Amino acid sequence: MAKITYIDHDGTERVVEAQNGETVMEAAIKNSIPGIDADCGGACACATCHVYVDQAFMDKVGEQEEMEKSMLDFAENVQENSRLSCQITVSEDLDGLKVTTPESQH
Amino acid sequence: MGGYTGELTLVGEEPALPYQRPPLSKAYMKGEFAEERLYFKPAAWYEDNNVELILSTRATSIDRAERRVDLEHGGHLEYDALIIATGSRPRALPIDGAELEHVYALRGLADVERIRPQMVAGRSMVIIGAGYIGLEAAAVAQQMGLKTTVLEMAPRVLARVTSPVMSEFYEAEHRRQGVEIRTETSLSKLEGNDGAVTAAVLTDGTKLDADIVLVGIGILPNEALAKDSGIACNNGILVDRDARTSDPRIFAAGDCASRPLVHFGRSGRLESVHNAIEQGKLAAAAILGKPRPNEDCPWFWSDQYDLKLQIAGLSAGYDEIVVRGSPEDRKFAAFYLKNGTLIAVDAINSPPEFLASKKLIMSGAKLSADILADTSITMKEIATNAVAA
Numbered sequence: 001m002a003k004i005t006y007i008d009h010d011g012t013e014r015v016v017e018a019q020n021g022e023t024v025m026e027a028a029i030k031n032s033i034p035g036i037d038a039d040c041g042g043a044c045a046c047a048t049c050h051v052y053v054d055q056a057f058m059d060k061v062g063e064q065e066e067m068e069k070s071m072l073d074f075a076e077n078v079q080e081n082s083r084l085s086c087q088i089t090v091s092e093d094l095d096g097l098k099v100t101t102p103e104s105q106h
Numbered sequence: 107m108g109g110y111t112g113e114l115t116l117v118g119e120e121p122a123l124p125y126q127r128p129p130l131s132k133a134y135m136k137g138e139f140a141e142e143r144l145y146f147k148p149a150a151w152y153e154d155n156n157v158e159l160i161l162s163t164r165a166t167s168i169d170r171a172e173r174r175v176d177l178e179h180g181g182h183l184e185y186d187a188l189i190i191a192t193g194s195r196p197r198a199l200p201i202d203g204a205e206l207e208h209v210y211a212l213r214g215l216a217d218v219e220r221i222r223p224q225m226v227a228g229r230s231m232v233i234i235g236a237g238y239i240g241l242e243a244a245a246v247a248q249q250m251g252l253k254t255t256v257l258e259m260a261p262r263v264l265a266r267v268t269s270p271v272m273s274e275f276y277e278a279e280h281r282r283q284g285v286e287i288r289t290e291t292s293l294s295k296l297e298g299n300d301g302a303v304t305a306a307v308l309t310d311g312t313k314l315d316a317d318i319v320l321v322g323i324g325i326l327p328n329e330a331l332a333k334d335s336g337i338a339c340n341n342g343i344l345v346d347r348d349a350r351t352s353d354p355r356i357f358a359a360g361d362c363a364s365r366p367l368v369h370f371g372r373s374g375r376l377e378s379v380h381n382a383i384e385q386g387k388l389a390a391a392a393i394l395g396k397p398r399p400n401e402d403c404p405w406f407w408s409d410q411y412d413l414k415l416q417i418a419g420l421s422a423g424y425d426e427i428v429v430r431g432s433p434e435d436r437k438f439a440a441f442y443l444k445n446g447t448l449i450a451v452d453a454i455n456s457p458p459e460f461l462a463s464k465k466l467i468m469s470g471a472k473l474s475a476d477i478l479a480d481t482s483i484t485m486k487e488i489a490t491n492a493v494a495a
Contacts, residue, residue, distance in 0.1 A: 022143070029147070030151075032151060040128070041126040041379070043409065043414075044414070045414065046405070046407075047457075067455070070456075074457070074461035074462065074486075106402070
């Protein structure tokens with residue numbers, strides 16, 4: 001279990017209890033977090049689950065794989081802490097994680 | 107949610123909560139994750155958002171004059187607006203033996219629950235039809251250690267949906283992985299023993315061992331509910347750009363609907379997640395009187411082995427193919443052009459080619475084959491220059 005805070009582009013915070021093994025995207029969808037579309041359901045096919053990861057957790061969320069890296073390259077408003085939330089798996093280490101969702105996924 | 111506060115009821119014939127179908131022929135078929143992970147929303151979401159779920163129940167007919175939908179177990183629902191999202195069903199195999207046990211189609215969760223226990227290493231699986239479903243299932247079966255054979259009537263795999271370049275690549279890949287692919291092959295009948303399939307017999311008399319047969323020869327739109335109530339259909343329920351049928355209070359979305367494909371100057375059905383989501387949004391916006399959401403470039407994907415195929419656009423009618431990268435590297439893209447304009451791409455392990463093409467297809471920009479094929483120019487540069495030009 002890990003507490004994850006999703007902050008939307010207006011600054012509204014929503015805290016969710018995420019289960020180990022699910023992805024940061026799945027925890028968001030299950031809890032109706034706005035701002036994450038995840039059209040492909042987590043297949044790393046669509047780049048509509050883009051989030052900005054809190055700097056303090058950049059080491060803990062793991063490395064980007066090649067696919068994710070090149071998908072993100074074409075997302076809107078990419079920053080160095082951009083990730084696709086379907087590629088981040090929840091573990092105890094992520095307890096307290098904060099991610100911010102962009103204004104639009106398209 | 108779009109701000110709707112009235113009553114909302116979702117009727118579905120299957121017992122499961124609404125779920126994602128694409129993994130059924132991919133990771134879920136392999137048993138890589140639990141059923142709950144396929145659900146779009148947990149059960150509590152429907153309650154929290156005042157959506158009444160009526161599952162395991164077919165809608166049997168529509169009375170348009172009374173604005174009423176009849177349900178199979180008795181009872182009915184009244185509506186101000188109705189969305190038909192009945193999807194599609196697998197085309198049945200029109201040969202002897204199709205009714206035998208261990209002969210399956212792959213469309214719903216229940217199908218996977220039936221097939222998976224039979225998918226034991228060492229058994230023989232014969233797959234009829236080399237479309238995406240057939241090839242994805244073949245990749246799964248092969249990886250699970252089954253002896254896998256794919257039969258295809260056409261001269262090449264994926265003949266209905268893509269170019270010879272891609273067909274050749276996938277055929278070679280499946281053969282390299284150990285799948286037996288037989289093109290230009292027709293099935294005569296299935297034979298069984300004690301009611302269960304044992305062999306597939308080809309029209310040339312060849313007999314192939316088959317412990318399991320999977321039929322993947324295309325799907326048909328579930329349009330009967332609309333058609334029987336007098337709504338216009340023609341290989342799908344006909345809808346306009348707002349997903350509205352010939353009855354202004356009735357909408358149709360997803361596999362069952364035939365829609366205007368505005369960027370391609372024609373109408374048709376799209377069998378894809380993108381289409382289902384987009385038409386759902388179009389219908390909801392129209393019902394709530396909101397502005398029409400964007401109609402995006404159609405896109406699709408397929409996972410086979412470690413190959414991720416991402417498709418943007420619709421390639422039918424192309425007059426030029428440009429290959430960027432090399433199939434031997436398992437990382438390349440085939441661009442489809444018509445009159446010098448990009449209309450589609452098949453991108454293998456190449457997200458930049460896919461994502462840039464989505465934008466380029468929508469822009470209608472003219473592109474030269476030389477530039478598209480030149481890997482020393484990045485897709486980002488190509489996209490930026492094309493749109494600027």
